[in-house]
Amino acid sequence: MPDEPMHLVERPWEDLEELADRGDATSLEAYVDTLSPPDAARAMAHLDEDAQSRVLETLEPEAAADLLEDLPFAQAADLIENLDPTVAAAILRELPSDAQADLVTAMDDDDAEAVLAAMGPVEARGIRDLARYDDDVAGGLMVTEFLAFRDDRTVADVIDDLRRNADAYADYDVQYAYVAGAGGRLVGVLRLRDLLLARPGRPIRDLMIREPTTVRTDATLDELEDVFDTRAFVALPVVDPEGRLVGVIRRALVEEAVGERAESDYRKAQGIVGGEELRTMGLALRARRRLSWLSINIVLNLIAASVIAAFETTLSAVIALAFFLPIISDMSGCSGSQAVAVSIRELTLGVVRPQDLFFVWVKEIGVGVINGIVLGIIIGVIAMFWRGNGWLGLVVGVALAVNTMVAVSIGGLIPLVLKRFGLDPALASGPVLTTITDICGFFLVLGIATLLLSRLIGA
Amino acid sequence: MPDEPMHLVERPWEDLEELADRGDATSLEAYVDTLSPPDAARAMAHLDEDAQSRVLETLEPEAAADLLEDLPFAQAADLIENLDPTVAAAILRELPSDAQADLVTAMDDDDAEAVLAAMGPVEARGIRDLARYDDDVAGGLMVTEFLAFRDDRTVADVIDDLRRNADAYADYDVQYAYVAGAGGRLVGVLRLRDLLLARPGRPIRDLMIREPTTVRTDATLDELEDVFDTRAFVALPVVDPEGRLVGVIRRALVEEAVGERAESDYRKAQGIVGGEELRTMGLALRARRRLSWLSINIVLNLIAASVIAAFETTLSAVIALAFFLPIISDMSGCSGSQAVAVSIRELTLGVVRPQDLFFVWVKEIGVGVINGIVLGIIIGVIAMFWRGNGWLGLVVGVALAVNTMVAVSIGGLIPLVLKRFGLDPALASGPVLTTITDICGFFLVLGIATLLLSRLIGA
Numbered sequence: 001m002p003d004e005p006m007h008l009v010e011r012p013w014e015d016l017e018e019l020a021d022r023g024d025a026t027s028l029e030a031y032v033d034t035l036s037p038p039d040a041a042r043a044m045a046h047l048d049e050d051a052q053s054r055v056l057e058t059l060e061p062e063a064a065a066d067l068l069e070d071l072p073f074a075q076a077a078d079l080i081e082n083l084d085p086t087v088a089a090a091i092l093r094e095l096p097s098d099a100q101a102d103l104v105t106a107m108d109d110d111d112a113e114a115v116l117a118a119m120g121p122v123e124a125r126g127i128r129d130l131a132r133y134d135d136d137v138a139g140g141l142m143v144t145e146f147l148a149f150r151d152d153r154t155v156a157d158v159i160d161d162l163r164r165n166a167d168a169y170a171d172y173d174v175q176y177a178y179v180a181g182a183g184g185r186l187v188g189v190l191r192l193r194d195l196l197l198a199r200p201g202r203p204i205r206d207l208m209i210r211e212p213t214t215v216r217t218d219a220t221l222d223e224l225e226d227v228f229d230t231r232a233f234v235a236l237p238v239v240d241p242e243g244r245l246v247g248v249i250r251r252a253l254v255e256e257a258v259g260e261r262a263e264s265d266y267r268k269a270q271g272i273v274g275g276e277e278l279r280t281m282g283l284a285l286r287a288r289r290r291l292s293w294l295s296i297n298i299v300l301n302l303i304a305a306s307v308i309a310a311f312e313t314t315l316s317a318v319i320a321l322a323f324f325l326p327i328i329s330d331m332s333g334c335s336g337s338q339a340v341a342v343s344i345r346e347l348t349l350g351v352v353r354p355q356d357l358f359f360v361w362v363k364e365i366g367v368g369v370i371n372g373i374v375l376g377i378i379i380g381v382i383a384m385f386w387r388g389n390g391w392l393g394l395v396v397g398v399a400l401a402v403n404t405m406v407a408v409s410i411g412g413l414i415p416l417v418l419k420r421f422g423l424d425p426a427l428a429s430g431p432v433l434t435t436i437t438d439i440c441g442f443f444l445v446l447g448i449a450t451l452l453l454s455r456l457i458g459a
Numbered sequence: 460m461p462d463e464p465m466h467l468v469e470r471p472w473e474d475l476e477e478l479a480d481r482g483d484a485t486s487l488e489a490y491v492d493t494l495s496p497p498d499a500a501r502a503m504a505h506l507d508e509d510a511q512s513r514v515l516e517t518l519e520p521e522a523a524a525d526l527l528e529d530l531p532f533a534q535a536a537d538l539i540e541n542l543d544p545t546v547a548a549a550i551l552r553e554l555p556s557d558a559q560a561d562l563v564t565a566m567d568d569d570d571a572e573a574v575l576a577a578m579g580p581v582e583a584r585g586i587r588d589l590a591r592y593d594d595d596v597a598g599g600l601m602v603t604e605f606l607a608f609r610d611d612r613t614v615a616d617v618i619d620d621l622r623r624n625a626d627a628y629a630d631y632d633v634q635y636a637y638v639a640g641a642g643g644r645l646v647g648v649l650r651l652r653d654l655l656l657a658r659p660g661r662p663i664r665d666l667m668i669r670e671p672t673t674v675r676t677d678a679t680l681d682e683l684e685d686v687f688d689t690r691a692f693v694a695l696p697v698v699d700p701e702g703r704l705v706g707v708i709r710r711a712l713v714e715e716a717v718g719e720r721a722e723s724d725y726r727k728a729q730g731i732v733g734g735e736e737l738r739t740m741g742l743a744l745r746a747r748r749r750l751s752w753l754s755i756n757i758v759l760n761l762i763a764a765s766v767i768a769a770f771e772t773t774l775s776a777v778i779a780l781a782f783f784l785p786i787i788s789d790m791s792g793c794s795g796s797q798a799v800a801v802s803i804r805e806l807t808l809g810v811v812r813p814q815d816l817f818f819v820w821v822k823e824i825g826v827g828v829i830n831g832i833v834l835g836i837i838i839g840v841i842a843m844f845w846r847g848n849g850w851l852g853l854v855v856g857v858a859l860a861v862n863t864m865v866a867v868s869i870g871g872l873i874p875l876v877l878k879r880f881g882l883d884p885a886l887a888s889g890p891v892l893t894t895i896t897d898i899c900g901f902f903l904v905l906g907i908a909t910l911l912l913s914r915l916i917g918a
Contacts, residue, residue: 037688038809045810046818070688072808163656175634175651195655197622229496229529234693234711252693252710259718263804266725270800271793277801278810279822287829290797294830297793298837301786308782315781322774322781323767326788326901327760330893333789334730334756338749341729342736345722349531350497351504351737359505363738370746371753378757386768434789442785 012039013046020054028055029063037070044071045280052280053082056091065094075280077106085111089118092127097144098253101130130247138224139217141257142238142247147177149204151187156200158190178237178245179208185243188212214239217246221261222350224254265344265426271297273427300431304329304438311446318456320387321449324379324396328445331375331400332407332437339364339411340429347415347425354420360412368408376401391455399444407437471498472505479513487514488522496529503530504739511739512541515550524553534739536565544570548577551586556603557712560589589706597683598676600716601697601706606636608663610646615659617649637696637704638667644702647671673698676705680720681809683713724803724885730756732886759890763788763897770905777915779846780908783838783855787904790834790859791866791896798823798870799888806874806884813879819871827867835860850914858903866896 012035019028032040044052044067056064056079068076068091080088080103092100092115104112104127112131116124126144133139147169149158158177162169181187188208198207214237215227227236228251238247264276271293277286308315308325315321343360346352352360380397384390411433415425418432449456471494478487491499503511503526515523515538527535527550539547539562551559551574563571563586571590575583585603592598606628608617617636621628640646647667657666673696674686686695687710697706723735730752736745767774767784774780802819805811811819839856843849870892874884877891908915 036685036809038685041808041810042812042815045805072810075810159655162652166656192655193621193651196618196651197625226495226497250711252714255711255714255718259714259721262718262721262725263807266721266728267800267804269725270728270796272797272800277797277804279801279805279819280810283822283825283829287826290794290826291830291833293797294790294793294834295837298786298790298834301789302841305782305786308785312778316775316778319771319775319778322778322784323764325781326767326785326897327757327764329785329789330760330792330897331753331757334753335749337729338731338736338752341726341731342738345726345736346504346738348722349500351500351531351534351739353501356501360738363742366742367746367749370742371750374750375753375757378754382761438785438789 011046012043016043016055017047017051020051020058023058025058025060025063028058029060032059032063032067040067040070041072041075045075045278049079049082049280052079056080056083057087061087061090062094064091069095069099072278073102073106074276074278077103078281080115081107081111085114085118088115093119093123097126097130097247098141100127101133101140102135104128105131105135133217136221136257136261137217138215138219138238138249139247141221141224141253142217142249143253144247146237146245146248148180148245149177149190151179151181151203151205151208153204154200155195155198155202155204155207158204159195159200162192175234176248177204178248179204180245183242183244186212186214186237186239186245189237212237214243215249216241221254221257224249225258226350228254262348268424268427269340269430271430297431300435301438304435304442307439307442308446311442311450314446314450314453317453318392318449318459320383320392320459321396321445324383324445325442327379328396328400328403328441329434329438331379332403332441333434335368335371335375335404336407336411336433336437337430339367339408340415340425340433343412343415344425344429347419352416354416357413357416360416361409364408364412365405368405371408372401372404375404387459389456389459391452392459395448395452395456396445399441399448403437403441403444406440407433410436470505471502475502475514476506476510479510479517482517484517484519484522487517488519491518491522491526499526499529500531500534504534504737508538508541508739511538515539515542516546520546520549521553523550528554528558531737532561532565533735533737536562537740539574540566540570544573544577547574552578552582556585556589556706557599557601559586560592560599561594563587564590564594592676595680595716595720596676597674597678597697597708598706600680600683600712601676601708602712603706605696605704605707607639607704608636608649610638610640610662610664610667612663613659614654614657614661614663614666617663618654618659621651634693635707636663637707638663639704642701642703645671645673645696645698645704648696671696673702674708675700680713680716683708684717685809687713721807727883727886728799728889730889756890759894760897763894763901766898766901767905770901770909773905773909773912776912777851777908777918779842779851779918780855780904783842783904784901786838787855787859787862787900788893788897790838791862791900792893794827794830794834794863795866795870795892795896796889798826798867799874799884799892802871802874803884803888806878811875813875816872816875819875820868823867823871824864827864830867831860831863834863846918848915848918850911851918854907854911854915855904858900858907862896862900862903865899866892869895 015031019031175192177190177192178186179188179190188210189212190204190208194207217238217240235248235250237245238249240246273289273293376397379400380393383396384393414429414432418425418428474490478490494502634651636649636651637645638647638649647669648671649663649667653666676697676699694707694709696704697708699705732748732752835856838859839852842855843852873888873891877884877887
């Protein structure tokens with residue numbers, strides 16, 4: 001960008017590699033500290049995997065953990081898997097509990113076991129407990145760093161504890177402490193702010209908010225979004241089926257997960273299976289993953305194009321039609337994609353549900369009729385003047401108009417239908433849409449042309 | 460979904476409309492309270508605009524404001540614009556400052572002025588001040604509800620103020636109070652938690668964190684993401700050029716804005732200009748907006764397809780080629796889209812910058828060579844056996860292989876180039892990509908076929 005500051009380090013990865021090769025932990029840490037998180041991530045992305053590992057191994061574990069947190073998750077996971085298990089365990093120990101669990105889950109089983117074996121048994125068990133949960137449920141998003149006190153403690157007890165452990169709690173970043181009753185069950189939530197206003201001798205059970213809102217460990221991201229949308233909670237306690245507090249989930253973590261899901265949906269719609277690819281990943285893996293998507297598409301394309309083969313006689317007689325086939329295919333894909341995007345959006349917002357098929361269709365077909373007629377007239381007029389044959393214009397125009405109506409209908413409904421059958425609308429909508437609209441579009445152009453063949457000869 | 464609870468209200472919009480028509484504010488509010496935010500949004504989306512307005516007008520302003528907050532922003536903005544200015548002003552007054560400013564900004568100037576005139580002059584000025592900022596900078600994302608105290612106040616003064624205004628502060632949801640020195644300049648941040656540990660008579664300036672991290676009102680979303688990524692802040696103070704505190708920005712607001720940007724990018728890539736469409740919007744507006752995108756695409760498509768027209772003789776001689784043109788077009792589009800998605804992802808993460816063209820190209824061309832060869836062999840073998848002509852297989856296979864390499868190169872680089880020129884990669888990458896890959900693909904198939912025409916006749 002032209003307005004970038006002049007003092008920008010242009011090739012920080014060269015400095016990074018040099019300091020790592022020298023094995024100078026202090027200088028390397030000082031250098032990394034001068035980089036913003038994106039600069040650090042960019043510098044690491046430009047190094048090969050061995051050099052990235054050397055950087056992490058050279059740094060002290062705490063500094064390495066900070067650097068790891070600056071990297072995109074997939075890159076961090078690849079990297080820590082390649083480290084010596086002892087080094088990896090030392091770095092993991094410096095990360096928050098949710099990041100530990102996410103990284104361990106992303107590792108191969110053998111690598112994960114080796115790293116956990118290199119940690120203490122208590123730490124390893126904590127990580128294993130968290131790693132059991134899926135990424136996109138409360139259990140997988142929560143952190144296990146929280147303040148909890150028994151309900152018979154007094155205000156003075158709590159303040160004393162906060163004072164003594166101020167350093168340990170500095171990273172907790174919570175405004176609440178949780179209150180446990182018999183059997184460790186969560187019985188209340190204490191706003192730390194309320195401690196300010198209370199007499200020191202009062203038991204905290206008198207101050208706490210009773211029957212607090214909680215979420216289950218298996219609450220989905222949609223459910224979490226809902227709860228946080230309904231009320232202005234900053235954080236909520238996560239409880240197990242017995243009602244015991246097992247973690248805390250913060251609003252920002254939920255918002256972040258929702259944002260990541262949106263980004264992942266976008267990439268899936270563009271043909272990145274799994275929703276994640278970074279260019280730091282190995283070439284073979286990247287090529288294979290992309291190819292898995294492309295090879296499904298080429299089969300679907302061949303099926304759709306077989307409609308063209310079936311009308312070979314018509315096409316030979318009116319070669320001008322070959323010019324319009326890719327246009328009909330692409331334009332219908334565009335019209336349908338717009339409807340797909342709006343449906344995926346409305347499903348995410350909860351404004352439509354999978355059963356709202358008729359509601360969505362009514363809203364889409366209106367757009368389809370208007371845009372179909374406009375686009376049909378444009379292409380029809382162009383076809384007519386190009387070849388001086390009004391019938392050609394009619395064929396191509398009617399085909400595009402009708403296919404636009406088909407495309408918006410299919411595009412609007414497909415995400416709802418896929419969702420109803422438990423499939424991922426972001427991933428599957430595109431290929432299903434274009435296959436149907438291609439088949440339908442080719443059939444319309446060539447079918448109508450066959451009916452009117454005598455009028456078209458010579459066009 | 461098959462596992463939906465039986466007690467679900469299937470058509471809540473009918474009840475909503477009936478209660479609004481009866482004008483029964485209490486029953487209507489009680490009914491709305493039974494709906495989850497997505498259910499409320501869905502119910503409103505099923506009503507026409509007049510009925511939605513009647514619901515809002517019937518509810519007390521506070522209940523109407525709560526309902527408005529459950530709706531997607533674009534829907535809320537459309538709705539409030541259609542209300543009587545006095546009613547709209549009463550509802551606006553119940554919303555947090557950032558929502559007020561966003562809604563007023565979204566209104567037509569005349570409507571906005573009418574609503575602001577119906578509010579008090581002080582309130583109106585506060586909203587006007589906020590509405591000056593863009594949506595995606597700190598000034599546009601911040602809230603103006605925060606706690607601030609002069610630096611000569613004592614711990615006891617602050618605790619006393621918190622106690623007296625507990626109700627008013629209940630919605631603030633902050634863990635910090637801000638400390639102002641001479642001329643209202645921000646001189647420190649006070650963690651409310653630290654008040655717990657301090658003697659009542661101490662001035663807060665002794666407890667506050669000095670030289671706190673601040674952000675400017677014009678800090679961009681990327682800059683904000685960076686700051687919150689670097690440190691575990693829950694909220695940060697926003698200051699004007701004179702260093703005066705003007706608002707507070709919370710991590711969750713930044714995460715939310717980042718998520719919305721990702722969703723908006725996804726929709727733009729799918730051809731929703733402006734990134735936002737809901738089916739509650741008017742038909743004419745929706746059709747027109749979508750058409751603006753489609754009409755650019757049809758022109759680009761015609762340009763690309765004109766390559767086909769230029770090779771009409773070849774195509775007439777080898778009609779089988781017409782079968783492969785849409786396949787080459789679609790497959791190259793798919794390969795290119797994958798590269799676009801990865802580049803947009805890496806640009807967002809900051810892992811690549813617009814100047815990293817060569818780095819990205821090297822990473823992409825490897826994938827392009829592998830996938831191009833695999834896809835080329837698949838399509839080539841199919842073409843060969845279909846027509847029993849090895850030369851046809853060679854033409855089609857080489858064309859797809861080479862065009863896949865072109866597509867991943869262009870797909871990887873386009874977002875960087877567009878970003879460098881200040882254009883929106885999410886919006887423009889798709890059409891630019893498919894136009895270039897179509898032109899190139901059609902030219903490769905038909906160009907090579909023309910060179911080898913004598914070998915292809917009869918295929």
